[in-house]
Structures are given as structure tokens and as C-alpha cells.
Amino acid sequence: MVDADTADDIEREFYEAMRSGDVGRMMALWSDEEEIVCVHPGSPRIVGPLAIRASYEGVFASGGVAIEPEQVRRVRSHASEVHSVVERLEVETEDGPRTVRVLATNVYLHTGLGWRMVAHHASPGSVGELQEVAETATTLH
């Protein structure tokens, strides 16, 4: 069983499932609602548990993914949370290993079974440090 006392538990489990390349573990942390949505970087959206499972089978075909969450921003309410995550990935390129950063939005709902993921949206990544613009950004004023 997934330890799902908090949305953070589910998020930790999500990235551990990514690193381990374990589809069963990945799908156990998603809600089983028909309208759950997953957007892999640069891909069409994928809707529903069966299609999402099939997509992770593709992602994990060559094993786990070297990925770490960073700089998590959270909007919390009683039974839902939105996390904005900078995902740091180590990837092999023609020029050798590179660090890529991807922006992801993860949404969690508290269900009868505990917290579950209902949406994951990741944008195409960029090499190097990703910028964040926040309240203190002087360039905006």
C-alpha cells in the first residue's frame, strides 16, 4: 500500500516510482478516476488510468529515470493541493551527460483511499538553471 497521509507522501512516491521504473508502483499513487490527465514533456495529453499506464510502460521501457524534484511551491487547501515542481533530470546526449530542468504541475486530491495524484503536466525542459519569477523580481518593476 502507498503511504498517502499527505500530498507530499504521494509526490515522494511519484518520483521514487519514476526512478525505479516501476509501472505498478506509479499507477498505485494515481486516482482511478476516468478523467485523470498526464502530459509528458512535448507530448499530447493522456487521459484515463489505462492510457496513462500504457504511457509509463513506454517511458520505463529502458528503465527508471534519473529525476529529482526541486524548488516545490505549494497551494494547499483542505482536500486538494497543487505543487509546482522544478524537475532535475540527468540525461545522456551526443555531447555527454547533461542536466535538464523541466517545469511540472502536480495536482493531488484527498480521496476515500487517501491522497492521490489526479494531474501531472510537464513542459519541455531546458538545459541549465531554470529561472523563476516571483514577487521579489526587480526586473518586473
Added chain:
Amino acid sequence: MVDADTADDIEREFYEAMRSGDVGRMMALWSDEEEIVCVHPGSPRIVGPLAIRASYEGVFASGGVAIEPEQVRRVRSHASEVHSVVERLEVETEDGPRTVRVLATNVYLHTGLGWRMVAHHASPGSVGELQEVAETATTLH
């Protein structure tokens, strides 16, 4: 005042604010929480109401945006909703006008003031029809 009886009301208002290029109208539909997040296509994430306001001042500098929401998928709970939207934009290019489609995830919470947007994440667009992979997709099996 924003008509905010449902998350769909706020979403309608979001796209009307985009088309009208009205920053005040746009910001009235966002939550005023410090951790609200906006990702414009291909851009860094923007955190907090002041920074998000500044970003829309930039987006609207040359007027409203020709944008229409399509193919909305919703995960609903009592006080939060996640909408996956295909945004259809009409843009001018060197080769003339083109239709571009952008995938967006919009998250709404029910607050003391009614429904409000707390996250908007849009990926870079693609020209032409965007594919969706759903339960019925035969290519996955």
C-alpha cells in the same frame, strides 16, 4: 464582481479576460494567495499575484489574445477542480495567419470569495490538430 458560482464561470472569465486584454479583469479571477503559479508557454514559472499581474501586463501590451478553449477535461471534487484545456490560438506568422494549439492545465479552488484560479500551466503550442491519447486509443495496445 466576477460571477464565480462554478469553476466553469471562472474559466469562461479567464478566456474572456485573455481576449479583452484586461489585466484588472484577469487578476480579479485569480486567488490572492502568495503561492499561486502561472506558466506561460515556454517561459519560467511565475509565482505570486504581483508577478503574475506584471506578466499579463506584458502579454497584453499589444492587446488581447485570439484564444478559445476546446476539449475541456475535468477532474472535480467538492472544493477544487482541475481542467485540462486545448487552447486554440490564431497567430500571425511570416507565412500568414496560423492556428496554434496549446495544452493548458487550469486549477481552481473554492475560496471564501467563491471559485478562484490558483494555477495555470500552458505548454508550448503546436500547429494543427493536437492529438489526445485516451482509453480508446488503439495504438497503445
